[in-house]
Amino acid sequence: xxxxxxxxxxxxxxxxxxxxxxxxxxxxxxxxxxxxxxxxxxxxxxxxxxxxxxxxxxxxxxxxxxxxxxxxxxxxxxxxxxxxxxxxxxxxxxxxxxxxxxxxxxxxxxxxxxxxxxxxxxxxxxxxxxxxxxxxxxxxxxxxxxxxxxxxxxxxxxxxxxxxxxxxxxxxxxxxxxxxxxxxxxxxxxxxxxxxxxxxxxxxxxxxxxxxxxxxxxxxxxxxxxxxxxxxxxxxxxxxxxxxxxxxxxxxxxxxxxxxxxxxxxxxxxxxxxxxxxxxxxxxxxxxxxxxxxxxxxxxxxxxxxxxxxxxxxxxxxxxxxxxxxxxxxxxxxxxxxxxxxxxxxxxxxxxxxxxxxxxxxxxxxxxxxxxxxxxxxxxxxxxxxxxxxxxxxxxxxxxxxxxxxxxxxxxxxxxxxxxxxxxxxxxxxxxxxxxxxxxxxxxxxxxxxxxxxxxxxxxxxxxxxxxxxxxxxxxxxxxxxxxxxxxxxxxxxxxxxxxxxxxxxxxxxxxxxxxxxxxxxxxxxxxxxxxxxxxxxxxxxxxxxxxxxxxxxxxxxxxxxxxxxxxxxxxxxxxxxxxxxxxxxxxxxxxxxxxxxxxxxxxxxxxxxxx
Numbered sequence: 001x002x003x004x005x006x007x008x009x010x011x012x013x014x015x016x017x018x019x020x021x022x023x024x025x026x027x028x029x030x031x032x033x034x035x036x037x038x039x040x041x042x043x044x045x046x047x048x049x050x051x052x053x054x055x056x057x058x059x060x061x062x063x064x065x066x067x068x069x070x071x072x073x074x075x076x077x078x079x080x081x082x083x084x085x086x087x088x089x090x091x092x093x094x095x096x097x098x099x100x101x102x103x104x105x106x107x108x109x110x111x112x113x114x115x116x117x118x119x120x121x122x123x124x125x126x127x128x129x130x131x132x133x134x135x136x137x138x139x140x141x142x143x144x145x146x147x148x149x150x151x152x153x154x155x156x157x158x159x160x161x162x163x164x165x166x167x168x169x170x171x172x173x174x175x176x177x178x179x180x181x182x183x184x185x186x187x188x189x190x191x192x193x194x195x196x197x198x199x200x201x202x203x204x205x206x207x208x209x210x211x212x213x214x215x216x217x218x219x220x221x222x223x224x225x226x227x228x229x230x231x232x233x234x235x236x237x238x239x240x241x242x243x244x245x246x247x248x249x250x251x252x253x254x255x256x257x258x259x260x261x262x263x264x265x266x267x268x269x270x271x272x273x274x275x276x277x278x279x280x281x282x283x284x285x286x287x288x289x290x291x292x293x294x295x296x297x298x299x300x301x302x303x304x305x306x307x308x309x310x311x312x313x314x315x316x317x318x319x320x321x322x323x324x325x326x327x328x329x330x331x332x333x334x335x336x337x338x339x340x341x342x343x344x345x346x347x348x349x350x351x352x353x354x355x356x357x358x359x360x361x362x363x364x365x366x367x368x369x370x371x372x373x374x375x376x377x378x379x380x381x382x383x384x385x386x387x388x389x390x391x392x393x394x395x396x397x398x399x400x401x402x403x404x405x406x407x408x409x410x411x412x413x414x415x416x417x418x419x420x421x422x423x424x425x426x427x428x429x430x431x432x433x434x435x436x437x438x439x440x441x442x443x444x445x446x447x448x449x450x451x452x453x454x455x456x457x458x459x460x461x462x463x464x465x466x467x468x469x470x471x472x473x474x475x476x477x478x479x480x481x482x483x484x485x486x487x488x489x490x491x492x493x494x495x496x497x498x499x500x501x502x503x504x505x506x507x508x509x510x511x512x513x514x515x516x517x518x519x520x521x522x523x524x525x526x527x528x529x530x531x532x533x534x535x536x537x538x539x540x541x542x543x544x545x546x547x548x549x550x551x552x553x554x555x556x557x558x559x560x561x562x563x564x565x566x567x568x569x570x571x572x573x574x575x576x577x578x579x580x581x582x583x584x585x586x587x588x589x590x591x592x593x594x595x596x597x598x599x600x601x602x603x604x605x606x607x608x609x610x611x612x
Contacts, residue, residue: 097173160190182499306367355402375567527564
């Protein structure tokens with residue numbers, strides 16, 4: 001196999017058409033004393049009425065759902081100046097091998113670290129800090145050549161040995177170990193000054209995708225990381241376009257221009273353009289948007305439909321001078337059921353709760369009507385991986401049907417939660433304290449309560465705590481959650497998200513299936529299916545699209561049957577900027593091709609500039 005180019009939009013889109021001719025968003029909320037829950041009869045009537053209302057069918061395009069074009073910037077670039085970016089949360093940390101990274105974190109990490117592989121505008125995985133990447137015939141050995149004359153921020157030269165020395169640190173990290181296990185990566189060797197050889201225990205056709213994400217793909221200075229692993233989060237050392245200047249947790253993290261950066265724009269001009277960039281965590285969505293509108297920050301990111309709606313209104317109706325870089329890809333909101341926590345260990349309960357959850361009402365509460373499409377799988381209707389069969393199989397909103405299934409469980413003398421026959425089940429709904437999430441969870445709470453079979457407890461934690469509860473580092477990475485809102489998937493190759501999500505969640509399960517040590521802390525649902533896991537592994541042993549499509553479709557069909565997750569619509573995301581902040585949709589990979597843009601509101605900031 002030559003240069004890797006696993007195309008997902010373009011060739012894959014065409015093939016999918018022929019073949020098929022087929023965090024954190026969603027349900028979270030809390031009590032509101034000023035808005036008492038409806039009676040069961042009223043809520044049931046509202047549920048039935050909602051079911052009769054026309055819904056956006058899977059495969060349709062939501063009104064106003066228009067991704068911002070990725071295109072060359074026509075304005076003349078300028079050097080200098082500083083911008084501040086409002087992000088939805090503080091990064092859990094800036095250690096690629098250790099810290100679970102979501103959109104706010106990736107905005108910061110993309111500034112200080114380079115990836116070995118990136119995605120171009122067509123969805124191809126292409127070399128970035130790497131210069132080339134090739135595999136043998138069975139995808140078990142990948143040979144990478146690094147770019148020369150690259151130095152870390154501390155002046156240390158990047159060599160193949162740097163990548164090899166990163167590997168044991170990655171193996172010991174929470175995020176790194178999961179990604180390594182999912183990729184079946186067993187060794188990383190320096191086989192030349194700039195040549196690195198990756199060896200996999202099993203074929204991995206999607207391995208380039210692993211090199212495009214933080215846990216294995218972001219390059220850090222290994223000696224600095226080994227010398228002070230904890231301190232590295234406050235003073236990261238990479239090869240990226242910006243260098244850490246200051247880090248004031250929960251207030252502001254500032255990066256300044258790297259004068260020794262290796263990257264250039266297509267005209268040969270050195271990058272980055274900006275003198276500095278700062279990131280300010282502003283958890284409240286309204287406050288973050290107001291900060292942009294008032295000029296307190298120059299840019300902001302959001303993964304909330306309601307914020308996109310409000311930003312559109314400010315621009316279109318109030319004349320606000322802002323630009324919205326919008327994207328709605330494979331990221332889908334919703335949540336998870338912890339299948340190791342009774343009664344959610346019983347598929348009847350998970351299916352019943354999913355049937356009783358109205359996506360249309362939740363999307364409306366999130367402010368996403370006309371923006372977000374309902375979710376049935378980890379792929380959006382315009383993705384080459386999307387399946388009509390899965391869309392039809394996913395449990396639709398059916399309140400009475402859900403009540404009937406849950407009644408069966410409640411009346412089962414051997415019910416798993418140990419309660420007496422006829423007693424209501426207990427469910428904890430948890431989500432970060434965003435107003436739209438709280439509103440959406442109040443919808444779910446009222447529907448569950450209307451069944452007369454569910455005692456609902458609502459909890460809200462900041463995003464870092466919310467992630468930590470699901471990760472559960474203190475209890476063997478099983479987590480302390482019940483029904484936990486989350487976001488699923490991305491525009492990466494499906495293996496990036498599915499393999500760690502489907503790997504054994506505990507050492508006991510791994511031992512039982514003959515895979516000792518193959519444990520994934522990123523299997524947040526704790527649901528394990530040998531058939532789904534085998535399908536995910538098989539999909540990485542071929543680069544034939546039709547074969548991989550069928551395997552991923554089978555996984556999504558098993559999700560529809562076993563329901564370890566639930567959905568609340570595809571996640572519309574955006575980065576909003578002042579109109580003179582340009583370049584987010586026109587950055588390039590080293591070959592000169594345009595990059596993938598800003599999926600999931602993850603910006604690449606090296607080619608961003610302030611127009612005259």
